[in-house]
Amino acid sequence: MKIAIDPVLCSGCNRCAQVCPLNFSETPRGKPQVADPVLTCFHCGHCVAVCPEEAVSHDGLSDLRFTPLRDLPAPAQFMSLLHARRSRREFTLQPLSREEIDALLTAGAQAANGLNRRDVGYTVVTEPATLKELSRRIGKQTLWMAARLESPLWRLVFRMLMGRGYKELEPLFPLFKPMASALPRGRDMILYDAPCAILIHTRPGDPCGAENAVYSGANILLAAEAMGLGACVIGFLTEPVNRSQDLARLAGVPPGHKVHTSIVAGHPRFPYARGIAHPAPQGADGLSRGSSSPTA
Template structure:
C-alpha cells in the first residue's frame, strides 16, 4: 500500500493557508493563494483536516477503530487548550496509584479494547504509531506468563549465586550481575520459594489481565512512544475503576529471554517496553501519596 496524501477540494478551499502552516512535514504549501500537495512526506498526523475552517482539507483516514468506544461514553468533542480545567486533571493524576491487590473478577474484553483505544491517542515520533499491544485476558494466561518469568529469574539467580562468575564479569567491566545480586537476589529468591510452594503471585499480585506494550521496528523513538501510550492506559483504567501496576521484572525477563516472549505470545521481532497488570482493585486508597521534589533547572538565556 502506497503513501496516503492529504486531499484538497479546490472548490471549497479558501486559500487561508492554515493547513500549510499546521503541516509538520512540509507536504502542503500555499502558492499564489492555492494549496499545493507534495507527492511524498506525509506522516498522517491529520493536522490539515483538523484546522481547515471550510473542510476542504481531508487528511489520510484510518479505519475508525480508535474513535468508537464500547464501554467509555465519549462525546467526540475537541477540547481546545485551556478548555478542560486543570484541577480535576491534577486530581486524577494524583489519585492514580499502583495496585498490588486484585480481586478474582475478570476484566471484560470490551473494557480492554477501550483501554487500547485510549492508549493510541498518545503522541508518537513522526506519527509512526509503531506500538503493539499483547493482551492476556485470563488469570490462566497471566499465570502462564508468570511461570515463564519465574523460570528466567530462577536461572538468573543460579548464575548470580556464583561468586567467581560475578567477580569475573565485574573485572571485565560488566558489573550488572553483581549489582543484581546486591539489590534483587534475596527478594527474588524469596518470591521464587513462595511461587513454587503454592503459586503465591508476587509478580502480578493476582491480576486477572496483563497488557504488554511493545513496538515494531521502524519507529523513531519507540520506547518513548510505548510509554506515553502506557500512561494513557493507566489513567483511563483508573477512570474505569480498574487498578494497574507496571511490572518491570516481566519487562526485563522478556528483553533477555526469547522463551518468555514466546510464552506471552509476543513475536521475536518486537521490542517490549512495558508490562501492565490489570484488574479490579481489592484495596481502597483514601488519600494521595506525596512525591519527592525533583531536580529542576531553569535556563533563561
C-alpha cells in the first residue's frame, strides 16, 4: 500500500496531517510528509477527500469514487425529510425495481462504520412465496408464544430463558395475539405484504456490528423516504430469524451471521398529509456544566 503527495500540487495546507496524524506529519518546510512505511490505515479516504488540490494519492482506495460535494440539502430541507419519514406499513402490489433496491443498498453503504471495516451484510428477499412463508412461520411462532404467555408459569419460564430480553419484549406481549391472529384472516401484520425485505447482518464477533447495521438501516429508511418509497423496521423479523436456523436459511442469511435490523420496503398506497416534528430532548446529559437545555 502506498500513499503519496504530489509536491507540485500540494499547497501546504496540512489538512491531510490534521485528519490523519498517523500517516501524515507537518514539516518545517510547511508541507506534510507521508509515513514510510505506512502505519495503520483504516482506508477511510479522508486524506484524499480533504485535499483541495487533489495532491494526495492512495493506491489502497481504488474501489472508492471521490465526487465533488454538490447539491447538498439546506438544513431546513434536511429537517423536512426527517419530519416526513414515517414507518410505512401500507404498500401497493407493485414490486421494487432492481434499480430502486440498488439505490437503497447504496444509501446503506454510505453510513458511518466503526473501524471502517465495511463488512455489513445485506440479504434482500423479494420472492413473494418466501415473504409469505416468513410471515406464516413467524405468525405461528408468535401465536404459540402468545398462548403460553397467558400462563403465569410459562411467563416465569420465558423470563428465566430470555433473561434481559424478556424485560425488553414485555411491553410488546399484548400485541402478539392480535398480530398473529390477523394472518389467517388475510391481513399480514408481520411483514405487511411488503414486496421487499432487507435483513442487515454482520459476522459474529464484530465489535461494532450492531451499531454499523443500525446506522446502515437508518440511511436506508431516509433514502426510501427521499425516493418516494415506504419503509419500516420490523423487529418481529429480526429476533425470530436470529433464534431459528430454519428461518435464517429460508431468508437466505449467511450461516453464523447475526441480523441486527430488518426493514420492509415498497411503494406506499397513499402519502401522509403532514410531517411530525418531535421536540428537542429536555435536560439532555452531556451539556456543559453551568448550562441547561432550552425550555419551551
